[in-house]
Amino acid sequence: MSAHVLVVDDDPDMLRLLSMRLSAAGYRVTAVESAEAALARLALERPQLVVSDVQLPGKDGLALFDDIRARHPALPVILLTAHGTIPDAVEATSRGVFTYLTKPFDGKALLDKIAQALALGAPPGEGAPADEAWRVAIVSRSSRMAELLAEAKLVAGSDASVLIRGESGTGKELLAQAIHQASARAPRPFVAVNCGAIPEALLESELFGHVKGSFTGAVANHRGLFQAADGGTLFLDEIGDMPLPLQVKLLRVLQERSVRPVGATQSVPVDVRILSATHRDLDEAMAQGQFREDLYYRLNVVSLTLPPLAERREDIPLLANHFLSKLAVKYGKRLNGFAPEALKALAMASWPGNVRQLFNVVEQVCALATTPLIPLVLVQRALRVPSVEVLSYAEARQRFEREYLVGLLKLTDGNVADAARLAQRNRTEFYRLLQKHGLAPGSFRGEAPVAE
Structure with a gap:
């Protein structure tokens, strides 16, 4: 199913040109001539992207963006600007507009930006065909x-x-x-x-x-x-x-x-x-x-x-949203997605730990989130600190206990009496712990026979 793009421009010729270009590129286009008409369309059907001129009669493109941000915070917006409105557009970009293009703009540049915005705004679950x-x-x-x-x-x-x-x-x-x-x-x-x-x-x-x-x-x-x-x-x-x-x-x-x-x-x-x-x-x-x-x-x-995550960056927003939807269930939270600028920060990060690191970062922001939309500041905080695996207290204790027992058995060459003495536990209780973790003391003895 093709992506749905809402285009807003009060110039009929520009509106027609944009509609033709996007339709030819395979997008489903809805074209309107004012911010008020755009908001009316958004009330009926939500697109995947809004492309709007800044200069509009009545409510302008920046005010339209503010309304969209309030009602649909994860919906990406691209602004089209004339030279005189560039400072306004730059300020809007810092507030969360996906990007802006200056008129007259290159058609390929517009299509590239639209593709990037749609990738960042992709809902979780898209990607694998039903027969895969x-x-x-x-x-x-x-x-x-x-x-x-x-x-x-x-x-x-x-x-x-x-x-x-x-x-x-x-x-x-x-x-x-x-x-x-x-x-x-x-x-x-x-x-x-x-x-x-x-x-x-x-x-x-x-x-x-x-x-x-x-x-x-x-x-x-x-x-x-x-x-x-x-x-x-x-x-x-x-x-x-x-x-x-x-x-x-x-x-x-x-x-x-x-x-x-x-x-x-x-x-x-x-x-x-x-x-x-x-x-x-x-x-x-x-x-x-x-x-x-x-x-x-x-x-x-x-x-x-398998390529590193940095060589498949178009997958980062998809993976982040996928992990978020799974982790929201784990943490019992209602999470709708990432703010556009938060997804951009994830997409631009270096990811030396690859997909596992991305999962851990998403788990950190999920655990700390207090709003349905994950903000940029939470993602930046998670990316600044080394990514750690988030475990429950019971899981962390279980892992520590097993590693501690393995260390003791290695130190004592599999001698249970010595290991129990070091752990300050009686031998019966120590054997129970070894059984719980499936550890055989004989396997840690240097003289244990091996198969021919």
């Missing part, structure tokens, strides 16, 4: 992402291993999930594991499983993630952080299509498609002997690279 359910979690309208997603969908039809590259926070796991959803394996499990977030002693057991009694703390048989993903897709995030001994074992699993749990004598067949991701330069890691070349070629049958 496989990638519904990826919010985008940029041509760069469209090309990547087309390639991803093509790759999804095969069973080839895919290596997803990209900076931290660009959405590598979301892309992996989308590939899984577009594949024939979609009805089967999608299992993700962060190879850099699990201690080396635990990672082998997590991936391949273990049998009861294979090491101290192994009180029952444990199915690894390869078996959990059987028939589906296993996503190995931050594969570049996988220790070399486990790289050898992973290569063997990929070659033999079977896993041998820690302590087991027999291998178990598995049918798993491997998707992996990294933010590291694997070529450099191979040159330094930190990543096996034979494993690299097994994983990198097809390579997809």
Whole structure:
């Protein structure tokens, strides 16, 4: 559906010219000759953009902007000015007018500004066609992402291993999930594991499983993630952080299509498609002997690279509004969107932390918002401070507790009595805490056996 633009100008010839240009560019145009007529139209139907001359009979364009701002604060406005009214237009821009153009203006410049304004004012939820359910979690309208997603969908039809590259926070796991959803394996499990977030002693057991009694703390048989993903897709995030001994074992699993749990004598067949991701330069890691070349070629049958957020800026307003609508529900607030100048500030920011940082900034402004429209000052405050992940007290305590226990077990080499003494807790209570967080003390002992 084409965007609806309301054009306001008291010059019939200019009004006709603007209407023809915008209609030819594919927009739906409503043309009126006064501010009063424009406000009457706005009461009947809200457009996505208003383009108005400053010099109008009766109420002028600046007064029209003030009325629009009061009634529809997120509606972008472009002003057309004669040379004598430029100071007024500049002052209006500082108050929130999207931009102004000086007559006579270049037709292409006008269309460019209209496209930018419409991108900033896009309502959340636009972007993915109805028949693109496989990638519904990826919010985008940029041509760069469209090309990547087309390639991803093509790759999804095969069973080839895919290596997803990209900076931290660009959405590598979301892309992996989308590939899984577009594949024939979609009805089967999608299992993700962060190879850099699990201690080396635990990672082998997590991936391949273990049998009861294979090491101290192994009180029952444990199915690894390869078996959990059987028939589906296993996503190995931050594969570049996988220790070399486990790289050898992973290569063997990929070659033999079977896993041998820690302590087991027999291998178990598995049918798993491997998707992996990294933010590291694997070529450099191979040159330094930190990543096996034979494993690299097994994983990198097809390579997809996610662009940083700064290279897909047209997606920023869309993502910001999408996150805001989700977070408004979480915080139980009625939030209508961002003020135009607040969206412009988001679109112009540098975003070294990519989409994850944008989400955190939107969560900060959502948590602090006191009005339905997010103002510029709140966005500026969130962008000035380092972006932090907003957790509930319970979530933060849970995370700290687990990290604290892991640190103690590493320090004491998995000795529960010593760890409980350091924590000033009795051994029974300490065991209960370890069980709550799924931590096996034996996995932290230096002498714990590993699978052949």
